Amino acid sequence: MAQAFVPGLQIRDATVVRRERELPIQGEISVKIGDQVKADQIVASASLLGELHILRIAEKMGLEAHEVAARLTVKEGDQISEGKLLCEHSGLFGLLKSRYHSPLSGVVELVSPHTGHVGVRMAPRKLELQAHIAGKVIKINQGKSVTIESRAAFLQGIFGVGGERRGRLSCMTERCDQSISAGVIPRDCGGAVLFGGTSPDLESLRLAAQRGAQGMIVGAIDDRALAGYLGYDLGIALTGDEKVAMTVIISEGFGALPISHRFFELLRKLEGKQASINGATQVRAGAVRPEIIVVDETGASGVETQGGGAQGLYIGAQIRIIRVPYFGLRGVVEELPHISEKIETGAVTRILRARLQDGSLVTVPRANVELVD
Numbered sequence: 461m462a463q464a465f466v467p468g469l470q471i472r473d474a475t476v477v478r479r480e481r482e483l484p485i486q487g488e489i490s491v492k493i494g495d496q497v498k499a500d501q502i503v504a505s506a507s508l509l510g511e512l513h514i515l516r517i518a519e520k521m522g523l524e525a526h527e528v529a530a531r532l533t534v535k536e537g538d539q540i541s542e543g544k545l546l547c548e549h550s551g552l553f554g555l556l557k558s559r560y561h562s563p564l565s566g567v568v569e570l571v572s573p574h575t576g577h578v579g580v581r582m583a584p585r586k587l588e589l590q591a592h593i594a595g596k597v598i599k600i601n602q603g604k605s606v607t608i609e610s611r612a613a614f615l616q617g618i619f620g621v622g623g624e625r626r627g628r629l630s631c632m633t634e635r636c637d638q639s640i641s642a643g644v645i646p647r648d649c650g651g652a653v654l655f656g657g658t659s660p661d662l663e664s665l666r667l668a669a670q671r672g673a674q675g676m677i678v679g680a681i682d683d684r685a686l687a688g689y690l691g692y693d694l695g696i697a698l699t700g701d702e703k704v705a706m707t708v709i710i711s712e713g714f715g716a717l718p719i720s721h722r723f724f725e726l727l728r729k730l731e732g733k734q735a736s737i738n739g740a741t742q743v744r745a746g747a748v749r750p751e752i753i754v755v756d757e758t759g760a761s762g763v764e765t766q767g768g769g770a771q772g773l774y775i776g777a778q779i780r781i782i783r784v785p786y787f788g789l790r791g792v793v794e795e796l797p798h799i800s801e802k803i804e805t806g807a808v809t810r811i812l813r814a815r816l817q818d819g820s821l822v823t824v825p826r827a828n829v830e831l832v833d
Contacts, residue, residue: 518576713788
């Protein structure tokens with residue numbers, strides 16, 4: 461009999477975490493296999509090509525392209541600095557002169573006699589890749605990536621925004637269901653990863669970021685507060701590159717869902733320790749979940765990973781729905797029909813029926829759920 465396998469969010473107080481730190485382009489690796497690295501240590505670096513700026517000199521000076529070409533003071537390959545005279549034109553028998561000075565520094569990469577444009581390539585930008593988690597280097601792909609292994613507590617959220625950050629874990633609330641307002645944001649939360657409660661309002665999100673918090677972990681969030689924090693409405697397919705001062709991770713879904721007791725208690729057990737967090741989320745194929753990693757202070761490695769991986773659906777399984785219109789809601793599997801059925805979109809697919817916490821029975825595609833660990 462066929463069995464559907466679905467992912468489950470992990471909540472582990474001790475497991476082995478392996479993370480590959482990969483450069484986007486060929487670069488240099490600054491560690492070797494067996495090295496013990498710190499979370500903020502540079503493990504690889506690369507030089508990114510500087511941005512190419514096109515200087516439209518002909519338009520700026522009101523000249524024809526051939527006039528600019530005849531009066532340029534630079535050629536391809538020249539290094540120039542901001543303010544350097546690039547073109548000078550004399551008019552009205554030499555009585556009037558117009559000049560064009562470079563607005564930036566760089567290398568002249570192209571000169572177009574057909575348009576009167578000059579391309580200036582800015583200096584290369586150095587990219588430095590940090591370890592993100594403390595641990596042992598176990599693998600190196602020379603010039604490309606480093607794999608680090610650590611024994612750590614590991615928790616996954618259901619959704620997040622913002623990229624990688626690190627900070628000490630600091631609890632905001634006593635209860636899992638307490639709403640987050642500006643009054644619960646600690647004044648001294650600079651460098652902290654705040655956790656606890658649910659439904660932070662826009663004022664509390666902005667205040668925590670203003671006070672220097674690196675992250676906030678809550679049970680749920682209102683989509684209007686999230687849009688206000690980001691400055692725009694966000695789709696839930698792919699996140700992690702948002703330009704925000706503080707990463708936000710939610711453990712349950714949208715609305716006013718309390719942070720789960722097990723999730724909250726593990727974070728409280730870890731309070732005061734340094735956490736490496738990442739809000740990057742990919743809901744569709746190749747699912748990526750936001751994560752919180754708290755490395756064992758001893759930096760030990762080589763422990764077998766506990767749990768994780770895909771598991772089979774079964775009657776009575778606790779699930780969470782990860783697609784609208786039931787995104788974030790939990791339930792219990794009551795039926796697993798063997799025959800594919802037609803759903804609202806018109807597609808024919810394998811489905812399940814689950815009893816939600818409010819007592820309603822819903823039908824959803826099996827691909828739209830994950831097991832609750």
